[in-house]
Amino acid sequence: MAATKPVTIPEFDVYLFGRGEHWDIYRILGAHPHEQDGEHGYRFAVWAPNAQEVNIAGDFNEWRWGEFPLYPVASSGIWAGFLPGMEQGVLYKIGIKDQNGRIVYKTDPYALHTEMRPGNAARTWTLDGYEWNDEQWMRERREKGLPLNRAVSIYEVHPGSWRRKDDGGFLSYNNLADQLIPYVKQLGFTHIQLMPVAEHPLDESWGYQTSHYFAPTSRFGAPDDFRTFVDRCHGAGLGVLLDWVPGHFPKDEWCLGRFDGTAVYEHSDPRQGEHPDWGTYIFNYGRSEVRNFLFANALYWLKEFHIDGIRIDAVASMLYLDYSREEGEWVPNMFGGRENLEAIDFLKELNRVVHEHYPGAIMVAEESTAWAGVSRPLYVGGLGFTFKWNMGWMHDTLEYFSKDPIHRAHHQNTLTFSMLYAFTENFVLPLSHDEVVHGKGALLSKMPGDMWQQQANLRLLYSYQWAHPGKKLLFMGGEFGQWNEWKESGQLDWVLMEFPTHQGIARCLTDLNRILVDEPAMHRFDHDWQGFQWLDFSDYANSVLSFMRLAPELTNPDSGETVFEPAPSVIWVFNFTPVVRKEYVIPAPHGGLWREIFNSDSSAYGGSNTGNAGLVDARYNETSQGWGLNLTLPPLAAMAFKPA
Structure with missing residues (x-):
């Protein structure tokens, strides 16, 4: 040569x-x-x-x-x-x-x-030569813009352990396209979110210790194979979100660290340049060439692979100089504070550039603190993300559901607290991979009671998640009630899908997704008080909650033109105990017949089939001077009603 x-x-x-x-x-x-x-x-x-x-x-x-x-x-x-x-x-x-x-x-x-x-x-490789088939999808994404007022339900996937080949080997990107896409489509999800697919040396890191930021992992095939996977997702009407890790990178000698013998991509001071929790280096967000590396990488996945959005891992670790550090282990900013001004500026500029170049692309922050304005526009002082994971909702909800129903009466405020801040950000409600690893157990195994009650509780959990304002995210395996904690070294327990009760959990989730998409009240005002109204949150003694999702008319304040026509409201009622409650009256906004459109206790889902025969007449109560629905509440179940 x-x-x-x-x-x-x-x-x-x-x-x-x-x-x-x-x-x-x-x-x-x-x-x-x-x-x-x-x-x-x-x-x-x-x-x-x-x-x-x-x-x-x-x-x-x-x-x-x-x-x-x-x-x-x-x-x-x-x-x-x-x-x-x-x-x-x-x-x-x-x-x-x-x-x-x-x-x-x-x-x-x-x-x-x-x-x-x-x-x-x-x-050695090339970016050129692939012919895309998703022109209509990409055009509509640009024209429709951000999906703030549209249904979003996300199926989070670890590609290496969703399913394996018979010999234990990985499915290829093409195998995933053949099997994963129709499966997710059948469940009714709108998006697939992939845990990091940028190349990483260690399976056990799940992709969060990225070594080659511009290379789709070769575990599953070549770059064009990954393009084909995204292309086919779009052809099936599914968006694709990608987990991205700009907060830190591994210290392996052959990697980015001390690239030319000096701190090139990272800070030289370990108080700024090394992450104490993960044993990794932290990017130097104040260096132009490093910022360019990360900016270009985010845009690379959007441009070259037509990704529909990016979820940024561990944003809190980027925002705070003292993250996981004791006094004396961090360097204050120029004003003496603990905020990482360079990282803040980087995130703002990143969101600006992405939204400017790719209208309709989603930017999601996994941010676990009370940092204000994470999903607010830059012009009002926000960080500019589209959505923020609602970690508070996740922790409180799982804590509540883990309690024996006999004790739930004393903890109802744990469940209702989220509505005090539900509209301060554009939230995603996540039940992610982090909740089913490291000894935490699978979602189903967290539920109290015997096997029937555990499965009823899980269906009730999903019903509450899907009914609650905010976009939805569920990690793979949760859709059919995986019993075992997730492990990246194998595949999901697909044998469970041979059992009717586990099929019922998947069927329940499928119907929740259908209602989410079909009923404008369930998604149009996910981030605004206009879309929510409490009916009764005070009956802690019976552990019963009821609220209504709304879709009022929306007009353009400047032109007066109608943006959205009004749509029927949906009433949700939750019984968090295994006690059947008969002749239980909840408020209704008006009289007339209300049709039961969902009951998580349906026998089709594995429930006891307790309910209201599909139709309830709202009657006027002279004492309360209001309309009410006289219901039979099934055990450990949720019901939804809309005007007949």
Whole structure:
């Protein structure tokens, strides 16, 4: 193979990268097919500002140092070179000689494809050549904008353990497209959220210790196979969200850490640059080239893979300088505070750029504190996310449901407290992977009582989650009542789907998704008091709650034009005890017949089939001077009614 040759990097590209504003920098840095002086090969470029020398090595030269040097590009810190004759699919690494003369072989930060673990070398690859079939989906996403007033229910998936092949091997992206997409579609979810698919060396990290930010993991196939998966999701009417980890990265010697022998991507001070909980490095959000790396990576998944949104992991760890640190273990900001001003500015700018370039794309924050305005626009001082995970709702709700029903009367405020802040953010209600690992047990196993009561409680939990204002998220396995805690090393307990009671849980969730989509009252005002009204939250003695979801007319205040026509309200009633309550009266907004559109105690779901024969007449009560529904409340169950 011929020696590397100097190659030109346009000055404007270098300028934008230095400013941290080159959104397509992944097409400049990294390895890309290139033609020069009539020769075909690959152009290599890497940012290593403090390196003495940079080389390319790979299986094409038995990983020897010094044979294929890269050349400095002015004073930019970029090293580049053209290697004639290089073909696609060849393994390579970046050889770095640092300031002390030490030679280390690093992964290419902008690698597009990698070898299968446990190897960590990059493969020469190309972004071009895939023909998309989702033009209509992408056009409608732009035109419709953010789904704040639309139904959103998210099925969270770990691709490596949803299902395995008969021999225990991973399903490929194509296998997942064949099996996962119709399954999720049948359940009625609107989106699939994938735990991180950017390449990572350790299965046990679930993808949260990312090593190659621009490479879809080779566990399941090549980059175009992942494109095909997303393409087919869109063809089936499913959005795809991707878990993304800009908060930290692993310390492996071959990775980003101390890339050229110095702190390039991270802070040099361990009080700022190292995460005490996870043993990882923290990105230096104040450095333009590092910000550009992360900005471009987020846009890369949206542009090159048509991802519909990004969920950012561990946002709280980015916002606070003292996160998981004791006094003296962190460095205050310039004002003496604990807020990470550089990370805050990074997140705001990230959301601005994403929403500007990809209207309709969703940005979700996993933020576990009371930071104000996470999902509020930048112009009112918010961080600019579309949605925020409601961790408070999740903790309180699971705590309540874990209690024996005989004690729930004393804890009803735990359940109702969420409505005091339900509209302070655009919330997603998450029952995620984090709640079914590390000894916490599966959702079904958290429920009290005998087996029947546990399954009834689980159906009641999902009913309450789907009825409560906010978008919905459920981790895989929960839809059919997985008994065992999730493990990434195997697959879900699919044998349970042979049992009618577990089929009933899945059927219950399917009907909840159908109601969520079909009834505008269930999603139109998820983030506004206009969409919610308590009917009765005071009957703690019987552990009964009732409220109404509303869809009033919405008009444009400027033009007076109608944005949404009014739609029927939906009344929800919850009995959190195993006691059947007859002739239980709840308030109703008006008289007439109300049809029972959902009952989690239906025999179709595995329940006792206690109910109200499908139809109830609201009657006027002279004493209370209001309309009421006289109901039979089934045990450990939820019911929903709409005007007949």
